[in-house]
Amino acid sequence: MTSLPNAHILSIYVLLIVFFYDNTNGFNAEEDRLRYSFLHFLSAALFSAALGDFLISALPNPHLAFSVGAVAFGFCHIFYMFEYFPRIKRILLKLAIPLYLYTLTICYYFLLPKITQHPFVISTLIAYAGVLSTAIIASSSLALETRKMVGNVFVLTKMDEYAGIEPANEIIVLSTYYLSQYAIMESSLVVGFEN
Numbered sequence: 001m002t003s004l005p006n007a008h009i010l011s012i013y014v015l016l017i018v019f020f021y022d023n024t025n026g027f028n029a030e031e032d033r034l035r036y037s038f039l040h041f042l043s044a045a046l047f048s049a050a051l052g053d054f055l056i057s058a059l060p061n062p063h064l065a066f067s068v069g070a071v072a073f074g075f076c077h078i079f080y081m082f083e084y085f086p087r088i089k090r091i092l093l094k095l096a097i098p099l100y101l102y103t104l105t106i107c108y109y110f111l112l113p114k115i116t117q118h119p120f121v122i123s124t125l126i127a128y129a130g131v132l133s134t135a136i137i138a139s140s141s142l143a144l145e146t147r148k149m150v151g152n153v154f155v156l157t158k159m160d161e162y163a164g165i166e167p168a169n170e171i172i173v174l175s176t177y178y179l180s181q182y183a184i185m186e187s188s189l190v191v192g193f194e195n
Contacts, residue, residue, distance in 0.1 A: 048079060049073060052068075055072060070124050
């Protein structure tokens with residue numbers, strides 16, 4: 001029986017999710033800390049992130065693995081945004097306009113020319129770029145949500161690190177991804193408790 005590639009990374013990630021769960025008493029350290037529905041969104045976000053990491057590690061085709069993983073990561077960000085979108089009072093246009101223009105420029109010049117070669121991969125990356133840009137803008141628009149913004153920026157950094165896959169990059173990617181998940185989850189629990 002062959003083992004999964006990068007199974008050690010997957011096991012480390014699963015242990016980190018268990019650590020989150022244990023340190024928050026099942027994501028419910030305080031009875032009134034977060035509304036019950038938001039706990040489901042946070043749990044679904046962590047599960048989606050773990051699923052994305054698993055798919056990237058387990059699928060033999062790297063293009064398919066990255067695309068399906070990006071779909072799972074996109075759902076992860078969407079679940080996190082369900083938790084903090086209701087608290088946004090106004091969108092930071094000074095960040096939204098340049099970031100969306102940057103995302104559109106990158107997608108137009110670097111991704112769209114290759115869409116006929118890899119339609120699923122490229123369309124998935126374009127959608128993921130939009131979701132990630134929205135997550136960064138939304139988390140930045142919350143005045144007290146700097147940890148969420150830092151977490152989303154770590155995810156963006158992680159995606160840039162995938163460009164050159166080398167053994168050391170796996171450790172860097174896992175580290176930045178863990179930091180991003182921790183920052184987003186921890187700020188959700190703290191801010192949920194303060195509100």
